[in-house]
Amino acid sequence: MTAPHTAPPGPAGTSSRATRGLGVLSLAGLALLLGYALVWSPPDVAQKDAVRLMYVHVPTAILAFTACAITTVASAMWLRRRSEGWWVLGGAAAEVGLVFTGICLITGSIWGRPTWGTYWDWDPRITSTTLLFILLVGYLALRSIDNEAGGAAPRGMRGAIVGLLLLPNVMIVHFSVDWWRSLHQTATITRLDPTIEGTMLFTLMLGIVVFGLVFAWLLIHRFRVGWLEERAGATGLDQALVERRAEAGLAAAGGRS
């Protein structure tokens, strides 16, 4: 009779002093940002209050791009070192990046409405960001399937290759969409270039910093959750070996009776 398999005691949650501090800082930053974004910074001359969406849209765009970079680097490191941490990081960054991309697209669309008159204009950044969104969706879908696959070889190669290509693909797509749309420069107001100076610039910088903090906080937590999932999934090999070999004992008893 084998001893019951007990999992080692794990952490009660994914918080730590560092993330709690980070969380508080993020919340404070968000509050400050709200103040500046909604009240203290002036409305744009041309776009009036609609420009305030920029303080969310631009930082989320930058961080979505950063998330892709993290995923690519994590995939590259996984290919070199094959340690689970890099695998989890790639997925965590992609998920958080997906959220930020979604926010970026929505705010971009709402921001565009008063400026363009529609919810969608083939602005190069919106178009390439939408493709980025789908690239991330595909990557995450592949990862979830790759996760389930049994197979003889260690899982993860497919996800790693797609993750490795993520940043190059994003860059190629961005570059070609940009080049393409720049050929069609008509008299449309280029939305993302209102004259930014003074308080507006400060608010934008603040937005980037604050959203960066939020991103980091989300990423750390998502990483830890993923890490715990990995730990929980890896049952002891020794236990499995004992169970497997027990088949021999049972079979022998059945055959020789």
Next chain:
Amino acid sequence: MFRDASLMAGKDLRVELRSHVTTQQVAPFAILMLILFGVALDPDRGILTRASAGLFWVSVLFCSLLAIQRAFTIEAADGGRDALRLSGLDPAGIFLGKAAAIFVQLGALELVLAAGVVVMYGTEITGLPLLVATCLAATAGLAAAGTLYGVLAAGLRVRETLLPILLLPVLAPVLIGATRAFEAALGGAAADGWPWCGLLAAFALLYTAFGTLAFGPLLEES
């Protein structure tokens, strides 16, 4: 490596010759797409002629999905993956061979589509050198990237739905570049189109190089 590639490509093309899937199924699908576009966009308003470059390349993209799926379905039958791993073939050679076979098949489809576009959309052919160069570069990129993502999706049960969503965003730059180059050629301003052709060639080189390296490890994932 090249010996293995030509062996592999020869085998794939021989399979195609015997099974006629590309000629009997994918080519009609290509023509069907052109017809459906015509039905949807109303041939009398001149949209079709103006949009023929874009419609051509969108059709090529969708046909390439079919061709790539087909190329890997052949290998999936009856333990083919193990057999390839045991075969003694260099994985880089397998990649190049498969990509080459897809390149040839797509090229044939493009000829069919070109004929269709000329006949059905009334497009006039100008700037032929640019058109040909664009086709070569774009198809090479499609074949290389397609073979890479194809083997990636090949072992999975959901490959039919996953491959498009993985591959098409990656191929969006090819669509953009090829369409712009074609528009330049057909519009008589070929000089504008050559830079796009350069982009396509760079894309093709990148994916051929990367695919050659990554194919071996991916093949090991059974």
Next chain:
Amino acid sequence: MEPVVQLHGAVTLLGRFPALAGIDLEVAAGEIVLLRGPNGAGKTTLLRLCAGLLPVARGQAVVLGHDLANRRQARSLRRRVGLLGHATGLYDELTVADNIHFWGRAAGASPTDIIAALTACGLDGRLAGLGVATLSAGQRRRTALACLLARRPELWLLDEPHGGLDQDGRDLLDDIVRQAVASGATVMLSSHELDRAAALAHRVVTIVGGTTDALDPLPTSEEPVLVP
């Protein structure tokens, strides 16, 4: 001379499942070893491991001098072995001759070897030009055997090779195996056809629960066969 196959406590995982939970096995050059055991015991996995297709998670595994813990060595082992599995790896759309030609050339076989393999398996003549899709299971088996024969591997790994073959086919297989061993090859085969396979083999190894039992002598007709 060094044994062709040396496995000590070899553990192989399929996903997280230890299909092989500790195999101790040594096979000398020129031996024919029969693997027997209940379904799910790990015979197929063992054969695939020896082909260099699977990594070894624990223990030692050296085949034809290649250490299977090293991925590169495992890969370079593959062209020296021949695996005849349940799946044939044949292309349905091509003919018998096309298939043997392709798989033979892929392994670097000469045209002479390929034709010899075709003839030895009784596939010359009318059968050579038939599409694989139209063949019976036994004929496919023979075609796969010819593909293996064309490679002239040093180690033959046969997974239930008699399955699906008619009487002639089984006799043919036995002859080919004996000839291969006479030319210096080593053979490991798994089978549920214990009488025929035991007559072919030099010794029998029982696999149960992913491990090797004691090395059995050839079973006599009175000895009960292990049933799951």
